Amino acid sequence: xxxxxHAQPNFRNLVIHPMWMTLKAALRTIPYIGSHKWLAxxxxxxxYHAQEAVMxxxxxxxxxxxxxxxxxxxxxxxxxxxxxxxYLERPVTVMYPYERLEDLEPWLFVPGNYNGRIGVxxxxxxxxxxxxxxxxxxxxxxxSEKRVNVLELAEDDDEWHGYGEELEVGGLAARRNExxxxxxxxxxxxxxxxxxxxxGSIIDISGDMAxxxxxxxxxxxxxxxxxxxxxxxxxxxxxxxxxxxxxGLCMEACPFESFFMTxxxxxxxxxxxxxxWFDADRTRVLPALHQERVDGELAKxxxxxxxxxxxxxxxxxxxxKAEA
Amino acid sequence: MGDWLNVRGWVGDISFFVxxxxxxxxxxxxxxxxxxxxxTEVLMATIVFATMMLTxxxxxxxxxxxxxxxxxxxxxxxxxxxxWVGEGGHHADWYDNVPFGLGKPIRWLNKFLNEKVGNASDIxxxxxxxxxxxxxxxxxxxxxxxxxxxxxxxxxxxxxxxAKADRFMFEVAPFIIIASTVMIFAFIPFGxxxxxxxxxxxxxxxxxxxxxxxxxxxxxxxxxxxxxxLLGGIRSVAQLTAYEIPLLITxxxxxxxxxxxxxxxxxxxxxxxxxxxxxxxxxxxALFLITMIAEVERIPFxxxxxxxxxxxxxWTEYGxxxxxxxFAAEYMRSYAACLLFAIFFLGGWExxxxxxxxxxxxxxxxxxxxxxxxxxxxAFILRNVLPALAAPLPILFLTILPGLVWMLLKAWLLFTVFxxxxxxxxxxxxxxxxxxxxxxxxxxxxxxxxxxxxxxxxVWNGSEWPLAIPALITAITLVLFIILGIDEDKSxxxxxxxxYSIQSDSPASTxxxx
Numbered sequence: 101x102x103x104x105x106h107a108q109p110n111f112r113n114l115v116i117h118p119m120w121m122t123l124k125a126a127l128r129t130i131p132y133i134g135s136h137k138w139l140a141x142x143x144x145x146x147x148y149h150a151q152e153a154v155m156x157x158x159x160x161x162x163x164x165x166x167x168x169x170x171x172x173x174x175x176x177x178x179x180x181x182x183x184x185x186x187y188l189e190r191p192v193t194v195m196y197p198y199e200r201l202e203d204l205e206p207w208l209f210v211p212g213n214y215n216g217r218i219g220v221x222x223x224x225x226x227x228x229x230x231x232x233x234x235x236x237x238x239x240x241x242x243x244s245e246k247r248v249n250v251l252e253l254a255e256d257d258d259e260w261h262g263y264g265e266e267l268e269v270g271g272l273a274a275r276r277n278e279x280x281x282x283x284x285x286x287x288x289x290x291x292x293x294x295x296x297x298x299x300g301s302i303i304d305i306s307g308d309m310a311x312x313x314x315x316x317x318x319x320x321x322x323x324x325x326x327x328x329x330x331x332x333x334x335x336x337x338x339x340x341x342x343x344x345x346x347x348g349l350c351m352e353a354c355p356f357e358s359f360f361m362t363x364x365x366x367x368x369x370x371x372x373x374x375x376x377w378f379d380a381d382r383t384r385v386l387p388a389l390h391q392e393r394v395d396g397e398l399a400k401x402x403x404x405x406x407x408x409x410x411x412x413x414x415x416x417x418x419x420x421k422a423e424a
Numbered sequence: 425m426g427d428w429l430n431v432r433g434w435v436g437d438i439s440f441f442v443x444x445x446x447x448x449x450x451x452x453x454x455x456x457x458x459x460x461x462x463x464t465e466v467l468m469a470t471i472v473f474a475t476m477m478l479t480x481x482x483x484x485x486x487x488x489x490x491x492x493x494x495x496x497x498x499x500x501x502x503x504x505x506x507x508w509v510g511e512g513g514h515h516a517d518w519y520d521n522v523p524f525g526l527g528k529p530i531r532w533l534n535k536f537l538n539e540k541v542g543n544a545s546d547i548x549x550x551x552x553x554x555x556x557x558x559x560x561x562x563x564x565x566x567x568x569x570x571x572x573x574x575x576x577x578x579x580x581x582x583x584x585x586x587a588k589a590d591r592f593m594f595e596v597a598p599f600i601i602i603a604s605t606v607m608i609f610a611f612i613p614f615g616x617x618x619x620x621x622x623x624x625x626x627x628x629x630x631x632x633x634x635x636x637x638x639x640x641x642x643x644x645x646x647x648x649x650x651x652x653x654l655l656g657g658i659r660s661v662a663q664l665t666a667y668e669i670p671l672l673i674t675x676x677x678x679x680x681x682x683x684x685x686x687x688x689x690x691x692x693x694x695x696x697x698x699x700x701x702x703x704x705x706x707x708x709x710a711l712f713l714i715t716m717i718a719e720v721e722r723i724p725f726x727x728x729x730x731x732x733x734x735x736x737x738x739w740t741e742y743g744x745x746x747x748x749x750x751f752a753a754e755y756m757r758s759y760a761a762c763l764l765f766a767i768f769f770l771g772g773w774e775x776x777x778x779x780x781x782x783x784x785x786x787x788x789x790x791x792x793x794x795x796x797x798x799x800x801x802x803a804f805i806l807r808n809v810l811p812a813l814a815a816p817l818p819i820l821f822l823t824i825l826p827g828l829v830w831m832l833l834k835a836w837l838l839f840t841v842f843x844x845x846x847x848x849x850x851x852x853x854x855x856x857x858x859x860x861x862x863x864x865x866x867x868x869x870x871x872x873x874x875x876x877x878x879x880x881x882x883v884w885n886g887s888e889w890p891l892a893i894p895a896l897i898t899a900i901t902l903v904l905f906i907i908l909g910i911d912e913d914k915s916x917x918x919x920x921x922x923x924y925s926i927q928s929d930s931p932a933s934t935x936x937x938x
Contacts, residue, residue, distance in 0.1 A: 122494045
């Protein structure tokens with residue numbers, strides 16, 4: 101037989117049985133009548149539709165405490181009952197945002213790997229823009245700026261002198277140019293302040309000379325003493341959460357464990373699309389929430405700093421020896 | 425016909441009193457009967473229309489509430505209460521701003537209701553839902569007024585005509601549909617004394633006017649200049665040919681059985697002949713139900729609308745109040761179908777088992793009704809002293825209900841059947857309804873006509889049906905129904921069980937009994 105007997109297009113299967121099933125469903129919603137074995141039963145389990153499942157099992161009860169308001173309540177998948185009227189149905193709709201499921205039913209929680217609102221630990225962000233490149237929807241926007249390392253600019257007898265970056269191959273470098281901003285009218289001028297440094301990346305260092313590719317594109321060999329170490333600093337990081345599809349590729353792209361998809365599902369609403377533009381303060385994740393990862397990142401950087409200082413001390417020692 | 429709710433008599437008396445004392449006093453006194461008659465007809469038309477509109481409030485309510493039950497979904501049954509009285513101690517305060525303290529009574533009432541029916545419970549899980557879930561008889565009240573909210577919404581919406589629509593036809597089509605729908609009710613009696621017009625050919629007129637709306641649907645579908653609406657309109661006309669002919673033949677069988685084309689006489693025939701037509705023509709009842717569902721374009725015959733395939737079918741381009749009115753017209757047609765079924769097959773306004781209740785039925789006059797009310801009051805007062813007196817109370821109470829109540833109850837019950845069908849069956853395909861109409865409904869309706877003719881010619885003795893005949897017909901129908909209902913090949917089902925249980929008390933993979 102090509103058909104299952106219940107797929108035969110006869111009167112019983114097309115009309116009577118569907119109507120019988122819906123009628124039983126309707127009768128089951130009526131208090132007291134609905135829990136009758138004849139209606140609530142199922143071929144395999146006589147009390148399928150009227151089973152009394154206890155809302156909180158023993159393990160959970162131990163965790164939340166015996167005085168929790170849900171202890172002793174009867175729970176069924178799509179309706180709840182009370183001890184006063186045991187078969188009373190009412191909607192179990194949660195009136196979010198006035199009520200939240202996690203508050204009402206504390207044994208439920210949002211899974212940790214849920215891709216929710218984007219969170220960034222800005223403290224450890226290095227503005228590498230890996231996330232921006234990874235985003236398929238183009239919802240991440242980051243502006244960064246090249247700046248000279250101010251610690252390197254410090255005077256020789258200054259407390260912080262020598263703690264800045266060093267010139268290294270692959271790093272950034274700056275050179276003071278001829279621009280003079282002393283006449284710039286900061287209060288009335290409409291144009292931006294001109295950049296007082298030329299920036300470029302160091303291709304090679306040999307002896308006192310460094311090969312630099314300036315941002316304009318030309319290569320030049322410059323004396324290292326003319327160069328100041330520079331770095332790329334983040335100016336603003338904005339996220340158009342309205343375009344985000346929560347794929348999490350940005351999180352995977354981040355090499356510094358600064359970028360997270362949190363498991364929070366709210367706080368992403370607004371009366372206007374412009375309110376879905378998240379500035380840094382709306383994506384900030386406090387380091388305390390991811391302390392382990394932040395600690396790891398900071399340890400990595402501390403180690404680098406230590407290595408640098410050791411190297412510097414060694415070099416200073418060598419120089420002193422040479423002088424002597 | 426001694427129904428105490430003699431609306432037509434009262435209106436006629438008032439009209440004649442007014443006419444007699446105005447026109448009758450003037451030199452046009454000879455026209456006073458004509459004026460009184462005109463007044464009566466106008467007032468009765470108004471009363472019937474008002475009755476229809478007010479009692480139709482129950483129709484969308486049944487639709488929403490009953491389908492919520494059928495779909496095992498309770499949200500629709502809890503509504504509006506918080507709008508009225510607020511939650512806990514919190515409620516609206518607009519009445520505090522009414523000048524001179526005129527809003528005070530509303531505040532007191534609100535406070536009272538808030539305390540009495542506002543939801544507060546010691547059980548946290550009950551209290552938490554506040555007014556969203558309500559337990560008690562009051563669940564009946566919320567939701568009835570949704571229709572007014574809907575009206576407000578529709579009325580305040582913009583009226584948009586598509587740029588490339590045929591504007592004239594687009595505007596006229598709703599009027600064709602709505603006007604012809606309202607005209608149906610001109611001949612539908614809501615009781616023995618609540619009707620607007622009583623023509624000898626009322627049945628013919630009504631079936632004719634019922635068939636106009638699909639034409640308006642086709643106009644609307646064509647004029648909207650949209651492929652979905654056009655398809656909807658074409659489908660409407662296509663299915664019109666399939667069900668209209670069986671419908672008319674079925675109605676004809678009722679007319680033949682009752683010996684009249686007058687709707688009032690058809691009901692009177694059922695009252696006096698000893699049984700309802702459904703027990704004589706169960707096949708006719710089934711055919712009328714099916715073809716009427718097709719006529720009012722409800723599931724499973726709602727192909728012209730078919731929101732799964734055709735957006736909203738021929739409705740697609742209508743919005744705002746036009747859409748609301750078309751929707752109201754749709755429900756009016758369903759309501760009219762239910763009322764007509766009650767009239768043709770369920771004895772109209774007759775009390776069920778009136779013969780068994782004996783003395784009164786619903787056909788008592790005002791004096792007998794007064795006596796019955798007095799008896800009920802007496803029995804109620806003495807119910808503690810003489811409990812035996814209270815035993816016949818419910819039956820006594822039933823007997824004083826006017827025919828209007830029974831009429832409405834039957835119609836509403838039939839509408840629940842419409843809703844039940846809607847929740848259970850699938851929308852059928854265009855070719856399926858054509859095949860069903862031409863190859864099943866049409867031959868069956870002719871068989872039904874033959875049965876009706878045979879009954880009228882050879883069984884009807886001129887005054888009463890021999891009760892063996894309806895009993896026999898009903899028994900045969902029930903047996904047929906049961907045979908068709910258990911029509912499943914049990915031997916084929918054996919061995920076709922699923923290898924796993926899809927419904928179980930226990931979590932997956934813990935069952936050991938299979």
